[in-house]
Structures are given as structure tokens and as C-alpha cells.
Amino acid sequence: MSLLVVGSIALDSVQTPFGATADALGGSAMYFSHAACVLHPVQVVGVIGDDYPPEALDRLEAVGADLRGIERRQGESFRWKGKYSYDLQSRETLETRLGVFATFKPKIPAEFSDARYIFLGNIDPELQLSVLDQIHAPTLVACDTMNYWIHGKRRALLELLQRIDVLLVNDGEARELSGDWNIYRAARWIIERGPRMVVIKQGVYGAVLVEGTGVFYIPAYPLEDVYDPTGAGDAFAGGFMAHLARTDDLSPANLRRAMVYGSAMGSYAVEQFSIRRFEEIGPAEVTARVREFAELVRFEIEPEPAKP
Amino acid sequence: MSLLVVGSIALDSVQTPFGATADALGGSAMYFSHAACVLHPVQVVGVIGDDYPPEALDRLEAVGADLRGIERRQGESFRWKGKYSYDLQSRETLETRLGVFATFKPKIPAEFSDARYIFLGNIDPELQLSVLDQIHAPTLVACDTMNYWIHGKRRALLELLQRIDVLLVNDGEARELSGDWNIYRAARWIIERGPRMVVIKQGVYGAVLVEGTGVFYIPAYPLEDVYDPTGAGDAFAGGFMAHLARTDDLSPANLRRAMVYGSAMGSYAVEQFSIRRFEEIGPAEVTARVREFAELVRFEIEPEPAKP
Numbered sequence: 303m304s305l306l307v308v309g310s311i312a313l314d315s316v317q318t319p320f321g322a323t324a325d326a327l328g329g330s331a332m333y334f335s336h337a338a339c340v341l342h343p344v345q346v347v348g349v350i351g352d353d354y355p356p357e358a359l360d361r362l363e364a365v366g367a368d369l370r371g372i373e374r375r376q377g378e379s380f381r382w383k384g385k386y387s388y389d390l391q392s393r394e395t396l397e398t399r400l401g402v403f404a405t406f407k408p409k410i411p412a413e414f415s416d417a418r419y420i421f422l423g424n425i426d427p428e429l430q431l432s433v434l435d436q437i438h439a440p441t442l443v444a445c446d447t448m449n450y451w452i453h454g455k456r457r458a459l460l461e462l463l464q465r466i467d468v469l470l471v472n473d474g475e476a477r478e479l480s481g482d483w484n485i486y487r488a489a490r491w492i493i494e495r496g497p498r499m500v501v502i503k504q505g506v507y508g509a510v511l512v513e514g515t516g517v518f519y520i521p522a523y524p525l526e527d528v529y530d531p532t533g534a535g536d537a538f539a540g541g542f543m544a545h546l547a548r549t550d551d552l553s554p555a556n557l558r559r560a561m562v563y564g565s566a567m568g569s570y571a572v573e574q575f576s577i578r579r580f581e582e583i584g585p586a587e588v589t590a591r592v593r594e595f596a597e598l599v600r601f602e603i604e605p606e607p608a609k610p
Numbered sequence: 611m612s613l614l615v616v617g618s619i620a621l622d623s624v625q626t627p628f629g630a631t632a633d634a635l636g637g638s639a640m641y642f643s644h645a646a647c648v649l650h651p652v653q654v655v656g657v658i659g660d661d662y663p664p665e666a667l668d669r670l671e672a673v674g675a676d677l678r679g680i681e682r683r684q685g686e687s688f689r690w691k692g693k694y695s696y697d698l699q700s701r702e703t704l705e706t707r708l709g710v711f712a713t714f715k716p717k718i719p720a721e722f723s724d725a726r727y728i729f730l731g732n733i734d735p736e737l738q739l740s741v742l743d744q745i746h747a748p749t750l751v752a753c754d755t756m757n758y759w760i761h762g763k764r765r766a767l768l769e770l771l772q773r774i775d776v777l778l779v780n781d782g783e784a785r786e787l788s789g790d791w792n793i794y795r796a797a798r799w800i801i802e803r804g805p806r807m808v809v810i811k812q813g814v815y816g817a818v819l820v821e822g823t824g825v826f827y828i829p830a831y832p833l834e835d836v837y838d839p840t841g842a843g844d845a846f847a848g849g850f851m852a853h854l855a856r857t858d859d860l861s862p863a864n865l866r867r868a869m870v871y872g873s874a875m876g877s878y879a880v881e882q883f884s885i886r887r888f889e890e891i892g893p894a895e896v897t898a899r900v901r902e903f904a905e906l907v908r909f910e911i912e913p914e915p916a917k918p
Contacts, residue, residue: 389791483697486834507815508829519829519906521816526794551913558909592911598827599907601866603900605859 303441304345304416305547307334308408308433309423309536311348311372315383315397316575318390320529326576327358329380330423330446333533336580337540337567339365340588342548344540345414347371347433349406351379361581370411377402390531391505410436419547421539422466424448427458434465442552444468444501444543446535452478463496470501470539485510486517501542501561503535503568511561516554520561521598523569523591530575534568537580541567541588559592566591611749612653612724613855615642616716616741617731617844619656619680623691623705624883626698628837634884635666637688638731638754641841644885645848645875647673648896650856652848653722655679655741657714659687669889678719685710698839699813718744727855729847730774732756735766742773750860752776752809752851754843760786771804778809778847793818794825809850809869811843811876819869826866829906831877831899838883842876845888849875849896867900874899 307330314328327336331348338344343366350359350372363369378401386393408429410417418441422430430445437443443466451459452475459479463469469492473485480491489500489512499513506528508521542564549556566588570579615638622636635644639656646652651674658667658680671677686709694701716737718725726749730738738753745751751774759767760783767787771777777800781793788799797808797820807821814836816829850872857864874896878887 484834484836486832490834504815507812508827510829510832517832517906518909519816519832520909521818521827521829524794524818524825524827526792526798528792549913555910556913559911559913562909562911589911596909596911598825601826601828601870601904602863603867603870603897603904605857605864605867 303418303547303550304414305338305342305419305421305543306345306347306410306414306417306437307331307338307421307423308347308430309334309421309425310380310403311350311354312380312382312403313354314532314576315381316530316532317385318530319386319388321575323530323575325381328382328532328576330536332362333536333571333577334421334423334540334543335362335367336365336577337537337571338544339367340567340580340583341541341544341563341585343368344544345371345417347408347410347414349373349375349402351375351377351402354379365581371409371414373409375402384532386531390528408433408436418442418550419543420444421543422446423536424451427451427455427462430462431458431465441550442467442546444470444539446470446539447475449475449478460495463492466496467498468501469497470503470542472503472505472535476500476502486512499557501564503538505531505534509538509561509565509568511557513554513557518558518561520565520595523565523595524598525569525573528572531572533577534571537571538564538568541565562592562595563588565595611726611855611858612722613646613650613727613729613851614653614655614679614718614722614725614745615639615646615729615731616655616738617642617729617733618688618711619658619662620688620690620711621662622840622884623689624838624840625693626838627694627696629883631838631883633689636690636840636884638844640670641844641879641885642729642731642848642851643670643675644673644888645845645879646852647675648875648888648891649849649852649871649893651676652852653679653725655716655718655722657681657683657710659683659685659710662687673889679717679722681717683710692840694839698836716741716744726750726858727851728752729851730754731844732759735759735763735770738770739766739773749858750775750854752778752847754778754847755783757783757786768803771800774804775806776809777805778811778850780811780813780843784808784810794820807865809872811846813839813842817846817869817873817876819865821862821865824862826869828869828873828903831873831903832906833877833881836880839880841885842879845879846872846876849873870900870903871896873903
């Protein structure tokens with residue numbers, strides 16, 4: 303089934319204790335698409351400036367993305383510069399230059415308006431709503447947001463919640479939105495406002511899916527070396543949504559599988575700077591990692607029967 | 611198999627956003643024993659003052675603890691007073707009165723010296739070493755510690771690591787001990803110094819077992835209401851060790867099960883103040899919760915075959 307993402311396309315300059323990048327490929331739509339395309343093609347909607355490197359689009363197209371929704375405009379591309387703490391658990395924004403992204407108004411090409419699986423990356427909730435007005439009959443809409451919108455555009459965000467199926471946020475955002483520190487109560491608060499389910503990402507601790515009374519927890523893949531946490535959440539969303547789009551199966555069992563594919567993609571994102579790791583892997587590597595997740599949490603309640 | 615714990619027996623006065631206790635039953639040996647005794651009897655070694663409430667010992671004996679290793683001395687019992695933050699994620703010690711615990715020298719009664727499963731609660735590593743000198747042939751020794759000893763008694767602690775099988779610490783302690791923020795590298799650092807395995811507790815995020823190259827992750831039980839985090843780590847240890855002692859099976863599969871029993875006991879500990887919750891539950895409740903853990907992390911890599 304068709305999978306569409308709307309989000310930012312940025313050039314990131316990131317410093318971590320393990321290195322630095324300058325004008326590297328970034329933004330929610332870029333991380334989402336590179337992760338998703340390992341499993342399933344993606345239709346991308348976003349905006350770039352006239353300084354955006356053409357080879358970046360070539361690389362994205364080469365992995366299976368449909369770029370007809372990327373608008374190139376006069377001006378500078380969105381640039382973000384940030385620095386992570388020694389433990390990668392917090393970051394400081396050194397510079398944000400919105401450029402052409404400041405006046406981004408997502409236009410869904412006619413060819414994309416039948417898209418069935420939709421991911422609304424972290425942009426103004428009013429723009430996220432405008433995207434939904436341009437989509438005919440989505441099967442599943444998932445949405446990310448951030449504290450800036452939770453405080454500044456709360457009314458639009460609450461309206462949006464009524465029109466989406468999955469809110470996919472990190473724990474801090476779930477807490478800010480609900481006003482509740484407990485993530486399970488926060489998830490219930492959110493579900494009462496519209497979405498059928500909530501995915502709460504907890505970074506190095508994993509992610510939880512709350513759907514009705516069901517709770518599924520997937521830990522983060524145990525990595526000894528993490529280079530750059532940027533984009534892990536969007537890569538998670540890419541794996542989650544790509545698995546759902548390729549299987550077109552919203553059963554509880556398949557939603558759980560989608561969580562594992564999301565976690566796998568999140569783990570790949572942080573193993574390299576920018577989107578580089580996704581250019582090294584294919585479906586076979588992802589399947590192997592999913593099997594490692596199964597082993598990571600596997601236990602039998604009863605001992606194996608004794609051998610005769 | 612016999613299970614022995616050495617640790618503190620305290621009277622705790624705890625304030626959380628949800629209530630307060632005064633001189634409630636606490637201490638590592640007390641939390642460990644009440645949790646463990648739900649599954650398996652425990653031999654307890656500790657010290658109390660002459661002000662210690664006799665009914666607390668009666669309650670512990672009633673659930674199956676052997677108290678012949680509890681020494682009653684003239685003076686005041688160990689008292690700890692603490693206050694938790696609104697989110698229960700940090701706490702402030704308001705008062706510590708060591709009383710008779712200040713000069714505690716664990717004496718293992720002759721009847722306990724054949725104990726096979728040993729838990730060394732968080733006390734001075736020199737005292738933990740002295741306990742091992744009094745035990746003949748333990749099958750498995752597990753040990754807790756804290757930052758105070760990691761900094762103040764590092765040499766004794768490193769000596770201790772060579773004589774134990776399991777180090778069971780929280781993530782902050784593993785980081786302090788190893789000097790490494792990454793818990794998987796920290797676990798490897800610890801294993802290189804003696805223990806066969808490391809259990810790293812991560813509070814609301816769960817716990818991880820690292821043994822050789824194997825990693826097992828169990829999330830925390832999803833609780834909407836947590837009243838008092840005190841003693842969760844010791845209750846975890848109680849469930850972990852009691853399951854191993856009752857089964858006398860150190861296979862990887864059974865170590866994983868022990869982690870789940872540990873997590874179940876940790877979750878009970880925080881559902882009430884002090885050790886109260888353990889007086890409400892029996893093996894049937896614990897088995898039911900272990901099954902809930904299985905459901906919490908369950909996923910199938912492949913979809914179920916379609917029904918014909």
C-alpha cells in the first residue's frame with residue numbers, strides 16, 4: 303500500500319563526542335524516508351531551497367522514494383546546528399535557519415492524494431491538518447509533534463488528535479501534552495482525545511505501544527556504540543509505518559511487529575551520522591536484527607520438559 | 611536450596627507525593643526477604659536495636675524467614691528518612707541514623723554456613739567479603755553495592771567482584787563503577803573483573819541481564835500508580851534469587867525467568883509503602899503477573915498462517 307510522509311528536509315550540522323557533520327542530510331522526512339525505503343517505497347512531501355545538493359535527492363530516489371512532492375524554491379534550505387552532551391542524552395541547538403521551510407505549505411500532488419498510510423512529521427499542527435484535507439481515504443494516519451507545538455498550537459493539536467490514528471511521540475512530549483508524568487496514564491489521556499493508539503519512544507530505553515487496554519514494550523537494541531541520536535525517532539516511524547504499509551495489516555500482532563521494525567530502524571539511525579547507515583543495509587539485515595530483538599526479550603514461563 | 615540474605619534492617623520514614631510513612635519496615639534485608647518469601651524461604655542475617663518492633667519480626671517469620679541470624683543489640687535501630695520528587699525519579703535523604711548498624715559485623719550462624727544461594731545486600735564491601743569467608747560452598751553469590759562504596763571502598767569492592775557470581779546494581783552504579791555511560795560496555799567492564807553476569811536495574815525502564823555475550827531485557831511492569839519506589843531493587847533481588855534457589859537451575863533460560871520474577875517483585879514493592887504489598891500476594895498472583903510480562907513483550911516475527 304502507498305506510504306506518504308510530510309516533514310522537514312534539512313541540512314544538519316551535528317557535534318557529538320564522537321565526531322561532527324556539516325550540512326549533512328537530515329530532517330524528519332529524510333530520516334523517515336531512508337529508513338522506510340529499506341522495506342517499502344515512500345512518497346515524500348517537503349520543501350528544499352535552491353542550495354540543496356541534487357545528489358541528495360538522487361540518493362533518496364535511488365532507494366525507492368517518489369520525490370514528486372518535493373518543492374524546490376528560491377532561497378536557503380532549512381539548516382539546523384546542534385551539539386550533544388557527553389552521554390548523548392541531551393542536546394543544545396546552536397543555530398536554526400528555517401529558510402524556505404519558514405513558509406512551507408504542504409501541497410499534496412494529485413498522484414499522492416490516494417495515499418493509504420500517512421506519516422505527518424513534526425511540523426505546525428495546522429499544516430498537518432491541511433495535509434489531511436488533501437488526502438482522500440487514508441487507512442492509517444500517524445503523527446509526530448514537539449513541545450513547541452504542544453504549548454504554542456495546543457488547540458490545533460487537539461483538533462488534529464481527533465483525526466489521526468496513531469500519535470507517535472517521545473516520553474517528554476507525552477508528558478507535556480497530557481500533564482501527567484506517568485507514561486501509561488499519559489497514553490490513556492491521549493487515546494481519550496482521539497487516536498486509537500499511542501507510541502511513546504523512550505530513547506535508549508525502548509518504546510511502548512498502548513492500544514486500548516493492550517500494552518507492548520520493545521526495548522532499544524543493545525548498542526555499545528552510539529554515534530549520533532539525531533533522527534532516531536523519525537527512523538523509528540519510518541520502520542513502523544513501512545512495515546504496516548507493506549503488509550496492510552492492522553491486527554494487534556502486526557502492530558507489535560511494526561514496533562520491532564521501528565526499533566530496528568531507530569537503532570540503525572544512531573549507529574552512524576546522518577542517514578548513512580541506511581545506505582548500507584537491506585531487508586536481510588533488518589530481518590536479522592528483528593530476530594535479535596526476539597532473542598533479547600525471549601523467555602519461557604515454564605522450564606523445558608526434562609529430556610527422557 | 612537454602613537462600614541467605616545479609617543486609618540492613620531499617621525503620622524508614624518516607625515522603626512521596628502520595629503519602630508518608632513513619633518508622634515503617636525497610637532496609638535491604640527486609641525488602642529482599644519479604645519479596646523472596648513469597649516464593650521460597652530465606653535465612654536472614656542483620657542487626658536491630660532494642661527499640662525494633664517485635665511484631666515486625668513476627669510478620670517476617672510468619673512468611674517463612676529464618677531469623678536466627680538477626681542480632682538484637684542495645685541501642686537504636688537503623689533509621690532512614692527520605693523524600694521523593696514529584697515524579698519519584700529522585701530522592702533526598704533527610705536523615706540517616708545508623709544506630710546499631712554503624713558497628714554491624716555480620717556473623718553467620720553455624721546453621722546458615724551451608725547456604726547455597728547468597729545475596730549480599732548493600733553494605734560495606736569489607737563486610738560483604740567477611741560474609742563470604744563464613745560460607746562454605748555457595749552455589750551462587752549475588753551482590754549489590756552503592757556509589758558510597760564505589761568511591762570510598764573501591765579496592766575492597768574490586769576484590770569482592772572476583773568472589774561473586776552476579777553483580778546486581780542500578781544503572782547509575784554500573785556507570786560510576788566502570789566509568790562508562792553505556793550500560794552494555796559498563797557490564798562488560800564488570801564481567802572482566804570477576805562476576806559471571808551483571809544485572810543492571812533501570813527503574814521504570816526495566817532491567818537487563820548481561821551474561822557472556824547474551825543480553826536479556828525485561829521492561830518494568832506498566833503501572834499507572836506508583837506509591838513508593840523504596841526497596842524496589844532489593845525486592846527485585848529477592849524475586850531473582852528466590853526463583854534461582856527454589857529451582858536450583860542456572861541455565862540461561864532459567865536466569866531469564868529469574869529476571870522476570872525479579873521484575874514482578876520490584877513492581878509489587880512500589881505499589882504500596884514499605885513491604886505491605888508482599889503481605890497481600892502469594893505464588894498465584896506472582897505467576898499471573900509473570901504471564902502478563904510474557905504478554906507485554908510477546909511478538910511473532912512472522913504473521914500467523916492464514917486460516918484456510
